[in-house]
Amino acid sequence: MSRPNVYVTRKVPEQALEILRSVASVTVWDREDVPPPREVILRELAQAEGVFSLLTDRIDAEVMAAAPRLKVVSNFAVGYDNIDIPAATKRGIVVTHTPDVLTETVADFTVCLMLAAARRLVEADRYTRDGKWKTWEPLLLAGQDIHHATLGLIGLGRIGAAVARRAQGFGMRVLYYDVVRREDLERSLSIAYLSLDDVLRDSDVISVHVPLSEHTRHLMGRAQFALMKNTAVFVNTSRGPVVDQRALAEALASRRIFAAGIDVFEQEPVSPDDPLLKLDNAIVVPHIASASIPTRIRMATLAAENLVAVLQGKRPPNPVNPEVLAK
Ligand code: 8YV
Numbered sequence: 001m002s003r004p005n006v007y008v009t010r011k012v013p014e015q016a017l018e019i020l021r022s023v024a025s026v027t028v029w030d031r032e033d034v035p036p037p038r039e040v041i042l043r044e045l046a047q048a049e050g051v052f053s054l055l056t057d058r059i060d061a062e063v064m065a066a067a068p069r070l071k072v073v074s075n076f077a078v079g080y081d082n083i084d085i086p087a088a089t090k091r092g093i094v095v096t097h098t099p100d101v102l103t104e105t106v107a108d109f110t111v112c113l114m115l116a117a118a119r120r121l122v123e124a125d126r127y128t129r130d131g132k133w134k135t136w137e138p139l140l141l142a143g144q145d146i147h148h149a150t151l152g153l154i155g156l157g158r159i160g161a162a163v164a165r166r167a168q169g170f171g172m173r174v175l176y177y178d179v180v181r182r183e184d185l186e187r188s189l190s191i192a193y194l195s196l197d198d199v200l201r202d203s204d205v206i207s208v209h210v211p212l213s214e215h216t217r218h219l220m221g222r223a224q225f226a227l228m229k230n231t232a233v234f235v236n237t238s239r240g241p242v243v244d245q246r247a248l249a250e251a252l253a254s255r256r257i258f259a260a261g262i263d264v265f266e267q268e269p270v271s272p273d274d275p276l277l278k279l280d281n282a283i284v285v286p287h288i289a290s291a292s293i294p295t296r297i298r299m300a301t302l303a304a305e306n307l308v309a310v311l312q313g314k315r316p317p318n319p320v321n322p323e324v325l326a327k
Contacts, residue, residue: 004049004311005069009036009057012076016052016300023308024050042066050307055079056268061087072316074307076299078102078290079239080320081212088321095320096306099158101298102290107162109289110237113261114205118233119143120259122283144204144231144258147171152203154196154219155210155238156182163207164189175199179215200227205235212239220244225251232257237289240265249275252282263289 006024008017011032020026027044029036035056036044045051045067053059055077061084064070072094073083080097088095116122120143127133127141151167153160153176164174164185174191176182177199186193196219200206206228210216220236221244228234234257236243245266251257259281265274268287276282290299302317309316315325 004071005047006050006052006307006311007041007044007048008052009041010054012052012303013297013300015297016304019301019304019308020052023311038063045070050074050311052076052303052307053082055082058082059088060084064088064091064093072096072307072310074303074310074316075320076303079211081239083320085321089324092324094310094316094324096303096310096316096318097320098299098302098306099318101302102295103158103162105292105295106159106237106289107166108292109263110159110163110207110209110235111166113235113237113263113283113285114207114233115146117235117259117261117281117283118146118205120281123280144233146205148173149204150175150202152176152199152206153191154178154199154206154208156180156185156191157209157211159237160207160209161185161189163209164191172205175203178210196224197227200224201229204229204231205233207235208238208242210238210242212241216242218242218244220248222247222250225256228257230256230258234260235262236260237263240268245274245276249279249282252276252279255281259283261285263287 003025006020006026008026008028010029017026041057041063045063048067049069050072052074059073064087070093073088074096075083078097078099080095083095085095120141124141148171150173153164156176156178167174175194176191177194177196181193219242225247252260261283263285264287277284306316306318319325
């Protein structure tokens with residue numbers, strides 16, 4: 001019997017390719033710096049039973065229609081807003097993702113951005129390198145405290161909860177808003193549920209941990225920044241379009257809020273001309289919250305395991321649309 005074809009949309013860790021090659025004939029887009037153009041995806045998927053995709057690849061109804069043999073889309077990410085899930089389900093295509101393995105790494109990085117933005121770390125580094133340090137000054141590069149501050153989590157899924165656990169170590173009071181109330185976590189983590197507006201009003205640090213959907217697009221806009229304290233530090237490691245980026249830049253430029261740590265953008269890569277990049281009180285990084293070496297290897301191998309399981313007719317560890325498997 002001939003081996004199934006799998007297309008991998010980027011150079012990924014070798015450990016993952018070995019898993020795929022054990023069962024399939026594997027083609028890899030061989031550039032690290034750019035994703036395959038759409039016409040390449042359309043052409044490669046015409047013959048493929050499986051695709052190993054990244055969040056930079058839009059796997060929509062048109063792609064699926066051009067891929068008659070496709071059984072599985074395995075996304076190398078916990079988020080899957082780059083994939084049209086209803087279209088996949090309609091065609092009986094299994095979609096999988098990589099939850100859990102990145103939770104702690106993303107939570108670490110969220111705290112890293114909170115601290116760096118509150119304490120003006122990047123600005124201070126630039127100041128020192130630029131030779132601006134002439135003398136010790138009482139309020140030189142003074143920021144906000146994180147310890148014993150109030151943290152407002154917008155979204156209390158796996159990553160939000162992992163950030164809440166870290167906040168305990170800083171003696172923070174933790175509030176949250178989510179569409180689903182988690183009374184178990186309220187008790188075990190001593191955190192309080194409030195309305196979105198009340199979380200925004202009461203928090204010193206606000207961190208967003210919701211998936212991107214029609215319900216969460218621009219969840220944070222001008223009205224939400226207007227509710228925040230002018231000492232507030234805002235962090236986003238979820239998805240860029242959850243935040244109205246222009247409203248965020250205005251809130252930072254006018255000192256409506258104190259600072260922000262931003263990992264994700266409405267358009268990625270963000271344009272070098274974006275107003276956010278001109279602001280000293282914004283720390284901007286290129287979507288790297290899960291980028292520790294061990295975690296990226298674990299995400300890649302998990303994505304490969306998910307893909308191979310479907311090709312072998314087994315239940316994958318992390319299906320997004322398990323109803324397809326039941327058929
Ligand atoms: C990755 C992420 O950087 O998992 C996600 O949803 O946003 C990040 O962990 C990215 O997805 C890698 O493709």
